[in-house]
Amino acid sequence: MTGPSPRRRKGRAQDRLAEFEGTGDAFVMYFKERVYATFTGLAIVLVVWASGHAEADHAFFALVLGVLGITAAGFVSDVISHLAVHQEFPSRNELGLLFQVAGGALGTVLIPGILLVLAWVGVLPLETALIAAIGVYVVTLAVVGWFAVRRSKLTWWKQLLVLLALVVLALIVVFLQVLGHAV
Structure with a gap:
């Protein structure tokens, strides 16, 4: 019977991204884009909720289009960054990775x-x-914040401090995004 390594089981997303070169970098890209999209989705839903007079169809389309917009911006940013760093358009495999990250x-x-x-x-x-x-x-x-901090090699009290700092930073990000969507 074969199964995941007893040392550490990878997630489905990490398994899919493992096909690409620089697996660690690929997973970081995937993880980072999901966090961006989560912050964006949260800000949009908060703004719609705070408005108090939205319709469900408006809320749905605002959320989907907002996350689609940040995802498309991330994809284009990755292509431009690749061009700037590698001086060539991403290969078919690299484009596949960028599409997986966006997905x-x-x-x-x-x-x-x-x-x-x-x-x-x-x-x-x-x-x-x-x-x-x-x-x-x-x-x-x-x-996501808890898992990231928990995986660190910091002592427990430093992990707690980092987690508190991440919470404060996350609140600042949400405040700025809500403010930006509300004006």
Whole structure:
């Protein structure tokens, strides 16, 4: 019976990205884009929720288009960066990696998007769907931060300090994004 190595089991995303050169770098890119998209989704849902007069279809399209926009910007940024550093257009495999990274970022809209569709078709009140979507994004960021800090080689009290610093920085990011979307 074969299975994952007893030392450490990789996640599905990391397994898919392992095909590409620089697996560590590829996984960092994938992870980073998901965090960007999560922050963007959270900011959009917070703005829609705070407006108090949004319709479910508007909330859904604002979320999907906003995350799609940040994902497309990340993809274009990666292509431009590759051109600048390597002085050539990304190869077919490299483009495949960039598309996988973008696809991972789009995945952050799945559960909140489903919640908003349920509000759109009348299964859930919009307020409930928005609050649940906010919860999904906050929990996602909290778990990502906790796992990142927990994997570090820092002592427990330094891990706690880093986690608190990340929470403060995350709150600043969310505040700035909400402010930017609200004006």
